[in-house]
Amino acid sequence: MQIYNAPLRDMRFVMHELHGSAAHLDRIGKSGVTSELIDSILEEAGKFASEVLLPINASGDEEGCHYENGVVRTPRGFKQAYDQFRESGWSALAAPAEFGGQDLPDIVGKMVEEMQCSANLSFSLYPGLTQGATLALLGHGSDELKARFLPKMIEGVWSGTMNLTEAHCGTDLGLLRTKAVPQEDGSYRITGAKIFISSGEHDLTENIIHLVLARLPDAPKGVKGISMFLVPKFLPTGDNKPGPRNGVTCAGIEHKMGLKASATCQLVFEDAVGWLVGEPNRGLAAMFTMMNAERLSVGIQGLGVAETAYQSAVHYARERLQGRALSGPRRPDLAADPIIVHPDVRRTLMTIRAYVEGCRALSGWVAQALDLEKLGPDPETRRAAEDFVALMTPVVKALFTDLAFETSSMALQVYGGHGYIRDHGMEQLVRDARICMIYEGANGIQALDLVGRKLPAHMGRMLRGFFHPVQAFIEANAADPRIMPLARAFGALQQATAHIAQAGLKDPEEAGAAATDYLRLLGLVALGYMWARTTQVAEAKLPTANGDASFYQSKLTTAQFFNERLLPQAGALWTAIKAGKESMMALDSAAF
Amino acid sequence: MKLLVPVKRVVDYNVKVRVKSDQTGVELTGVKMSMNPFDEIAVEEAVRLKEKGIAAEIVAISIGPAACGETIRTALAMGADRGILVETEASPEPLAVAKMLRAIAEREQPGLVIMGKQAIDDDMNATGQMLAALLGWPQGTFASKVEIAGDTATVTREVDGGLETVALTLPAVVTADLRLNEPRYASLPNIMKARKKPIETIKPADLGVDPAPRLTVLKVTEPPKRQAGRKVGSVAELVDKLRNEAKVI
Numbered sequence: 001m002q003i004y005n006a007p008l009r010d011m012r013f014v015m016h017e018l019h020g021s022a023a024h025l026d027r028i029g030k031s032g033v034t035s036e037l038i039d040s041i042l043e044e045a046g047k048f049a050s051e052v053l054l055p056i057n058a059s060g061d062e063e064g065c066h067y068e069n070g071v072v073r074t075p076r077g078f079k080q081a082y083d084q085f086r087e088s089g090w091s092a093l094a095a096p097a098e099f100g101g102q103d104l105p106d107i108v109g110k111m112v113e114e115m116q117c118s119a120n121l122s123f124s125l126y127p128g129l130t131q132g133a134t135l136a137l138l139g140h141g142s143d144e145l146k147a148r149f150l151p152k153m154i155e156g157v158w159s160g161t162m163n164l165t166e167a168h169c170g171t172d173l174g175l176l177r178t179k180a181v182p183q184e185d186g187s188y189r190i191t192g193a194k195i196f197i198s199s200g201e202h203d204l205t206e207n208i209i210h211l212v213l214a215r216l217p218d219a220p221k222g223v224k225g226i227s228m229f230l231v232p233k234f235l236p237t238g239d240n241k242p243g244p245r246n247g248v249t250c251a252g253i254e255h256k257m258g259l260k261a262s263a264t265c266q267l268v269f270e271d272a273v274g275w276l277v278g279e280p281n282r283g284l285a286a287m288f289t290m291m292n293a294e295r296l297s298v299g300i301q302g303l304g305v306a307e308t309a310y311q312s313a314v315h316y317a318r319e320r321l322q323g324r325a326l327s328g329p330r331r332p333d334l335a336a337d338p339i340i341v342h343p344d345v346r347r348t349l350m351t352i353r354a355y356v357e358g359c360r361a362l363s364g365w366v367a368q369a370l371d372l373e374k375l376g377p378d379p380e381t382r383r384a385a386e387d388f389v390a391l392m393t394p395v396v397k398a399l400f401t402d403l404a405f406e407t408s409s410m411a412l413q414v415y416g417g418h419g420y421i422r423d424h425g426m427e428q429l430v431r432d433a434r435i436c437m438i439y440e441g442a443n444g445i446q447a448l449d450l451v452g453r454k455l456p457a458h459m460g461r462m463l464r465g466f467f468h469p470v471q472a473f474i475e476a477n478a479a480d481p482r483i484m485p486l487a488r489a490f491g492a493l494q495q496a497t498a499h500i501a502q503a504g505l506k507d508p509e510e511a512g513a514a515a516t517d518y519l520r521l522l523g524l525v526a527l528g529y530m531w532a533r534t535t536q537v538a539e540a541k542l543p544t545a546n547g548d549a550s551f552y553q554s555k556l557t558t559a560q561f562f563n564e565r566l567l568p569q570a571g572a573l574w575t576a577i578k579a580g581k582e583s584m585m586a587l588d589s590a591a592f
Numbered sequence: 593m594k595l596l597v598p599v600k601r602v603v604d605y606n607v608k609v610r611v612k613s614d615q616t617g618v619e620l621t622g623v624k625m626s627m628n629p630f631d632e633i634a635v636e637e638a639v640r641l642k643e644k645g646i647a648a649e650i651v652a653i654s655i656g657p658a659a660c661g662e663t664i665r666t667a668l669a670m671g672a673d674r675g676i677l678v679e680t681e682a683s684p685e686p687l688a689v690a691k692m693l694r695a696i697a698e699r700e701q702p703g704l705v706i707m708g709k710q711a712i713d714d715d716m717n718a719t720g721q722m723l724a725a726l727l728g729w730p731q732g733t734f735a736s737k738v739e740i741a742g743d744t745a746t747v748t749r750e751v752d753g754g755l756e757t758v759a760l761t762l763p764a765v766v767t768a769d770l771r772l773n774e775p776r777y778a779s780l781p782n783i784m785k786a787r788k789k790p791i792e793t794i795k796p797a798d799l800g801v802d803p804a805p806r807l808t809v810l811k812v813t814e815p816p817k818r819q820a821g822r823k824v825g826s827v828a829e830l831v832d833k834l835r836n837e838a839k840v841i
Binding site: 005008034036037040041044047048051052084087088089090092093102333546547548550551 | 606620621622624662665666669777778779780781782783784786787817
């Protein structure tokens with residue numbers, strides 16, 4: 001049974017206590033957003049997620065989306081839930097007030113996002129892509145396009161998509177063929193075929209605004225010849241109502257392993273009317289505004305699913321009676337002990353818990369940087385925040401989603417055979433989580449982005465925003481023996497960084513061979529740092545915690561588990577990285 | 593017309609309530625608290641009456657510790673206009689609550705007081721009735737439908753064995769049952785607006801009421817655990833056990 005109650009206490013801890021929301025909000029000029037306001041928003045968002053989105057998660061998976069003659073119907077209950085979502089104003093949460101948004105900071109937005117992903121990953125994609133498209137338009141659209149499309153998108157009446165992939169080009173966008181022909185009135189006609197377009201066609205909104213990558217007739221070859229166009233499903237009339245149907249049709253939807261209630265569409269553009277967004281041939285840069293935002297969001301998706309997997313596994317481990325505790329019966333009044341008494345079940349639950357709470361703490365840190373990037377008090381702060389977000393984007397994306405698949409699979413294991421059959425919804429979580437490792441840049445690509453782009457950028461400048469605070473923290477707490485696991489892991493990370501910089505300079509394949517292990521190593525250190533800081537905060541609060549004492553005590557225990565049982569993987573990763581590419585690259589292709 | 597909606601802060605209905613180890617009450621520390629679900633239904637009904645143009649103002653009232661202000665905020669986010677918090681650390685019993693509400697009703701002069709039929713913590717089901725008696729107003733309890741025309745409220749009540757419809761002359765007290773409506777989710781803009789709506793804080797003494805409990809709690813215990821069921825082999829065995837063991841037939 002899928003169980004989800006928004007982890008409000010932990011969210012408040014991360015936001016207010018660990019990352020000091022009050023000082024942060026002051027710093028970004030949003031002191032009007034009080035912690036009481038944030039808490040009531042989180043509470044209501046949590047209620048909405050558990051009561052409206054969760055009940056249609058398993059049924060949406062069972063039913064899937066329907067396709068007939070170019071029309072896509074979402075599963076039963078989705079339209080009603082979406083209407084409620086829109087009417088409740090959730091789509092406008094983090095959008096700018098100028099276009100009808102609530103202008104709330106990202107530290108709030110990301111937590112609300114997490115809840116929606118926990119309760120119903122498929123559902124979360126519909127508003128999620130709209131939000132990404134909104135960001136791309138905000139960053140690159142003309143004033144006219146913004147005024148015409150943003151208010152409806154932010155209100156959630158119209159939704160958004162991103163159209164990059166074509167049948168022959170996914171990762172390598174330089175190959176894309178969709179064409180755009182300029183017209184006398186300043187618009188363009190778009191022709192081509194796109195695949196894997198999430199929310200490309202559905203029945204939730206009255207119009208769908210596609211952001212499409214295409215080539216102008218005189219465009220240079222490769223990625224430098226790609227432009228971005230806005231192509232609505234219905235061309236808006238003068239008073240901004242959906243008017244005539246544009247030349248974009250849905251030729252089918254994909255039948256997928258999971259995420260079945262999210263419509264993944266093949267779209268065909270035939271002389272579709274579109275408008276240029278941003279500069280000609282600069283489309284990839286414009287799309288990357290959206291891509292980067294989406295990558296962070298996909299990381300949050302992973303975190304969200306892992307949380308639900310955790311709660312569901314804990315629920316089952318407490319209820320399922322099987323066998324007796326190794327140390328003697330704990331519940332002699334029952335036919336058997338609940339399986340939560342067993343060390344291996346504990347290992348499983350603690351592992352999931354330590355990763356989930358660690359990732360939530362890290363996402364809170366990155367969300368703060370997202371706020372500072374836009375609203376930091378001075379250019380230096382904004383630039384440092386931008387560096388930090390750029391560095392952490394591939395880490396959050398790949399680490400959180402790798403862990404989501406690992407931990408949801410572990411949670412399924414707690415259910416045994418009952419996890420493998422469909423009745424309890426655990427296998428859905430595993431199937432749903434699996435896509436997060438693939439889309440918005442497969443995790444292998446994220447690792448290459450980290451090692452190939454982010455590490456060398458500006459002579460390693462991006463690393464500073466992460467390495468410096470970790471180093472300073474370790475030095476300041478050198479007397480505390482509990483800092484040792486983090487200090488060792490950080491040492492391994494520093495050595496691995498130097499190694500990759502040297503070896504990669506001589507041979508790019510060396511960097512490529514190290515990339516995935518390096519990303520996990522950096523991710524583990526980041527989580528280790530979050531747990532070390534959590535330990536400090538929890539210890540300071542514990543003496544005066546009263547009713548909350550068990551919360552802080554659990555934090556300390558989970559931190560200890562992470563330090564002793566998970567963080568030591570850092571050493572093995574460094575050993576693997578050191579070994580280099582040789583055994584990986586030696587076999588001839590024919591020998592496989 | 594003005595509506596008064598008393599709202600109680602109770603242990604959230606999702607929380608599994610545990611008895612304190614010293615048996616003096618139930619564990620409240622670190623437990624999620626929410627608005628009593630029946631009161632939520634009352635707030636929803638009030639907001640609908642306002643949306644229909646029948647009510648002009650909705651005042652949400654809560655009695656208890658300062659944290660009850662959050663319960664009032666929830667009502668404000670759903671659409672109430674302002675709040676009154678009667679702050680007290682005591683846990684007042686229905687009669688004291690009814691007396692405080694009477695004092696507020698006399699001051700505010702509402703056309704209707706609408707509240708939950710009972711709170712899910714102590715399940716007293718008494719405050720609404722006591723309030724109506726103290727005020728000398730008509731009462732429509734366990735309402736599953738409320739219609740207001742002129743100075744009459746027509747209330748459909750869920751009673752044992754069916755529905756009863758009563759007509760009340762306003763002002764009156766109505767208590768909400770489960771099927772009266774389905775409360776809305778507070779919208780994000782309304783949650784933000786609710787922060788700016790006024791909440792007046794007063795003390796029981798301002799209302800001339802002593803909130804101290806009159807009942808003494810001797811002991812709180814968990815209900816006895818249910819025995820596991822047994823399978824019987826035949827109808828004859830079942831009848832035998834019902835007759836001789838359970839002694840019910």
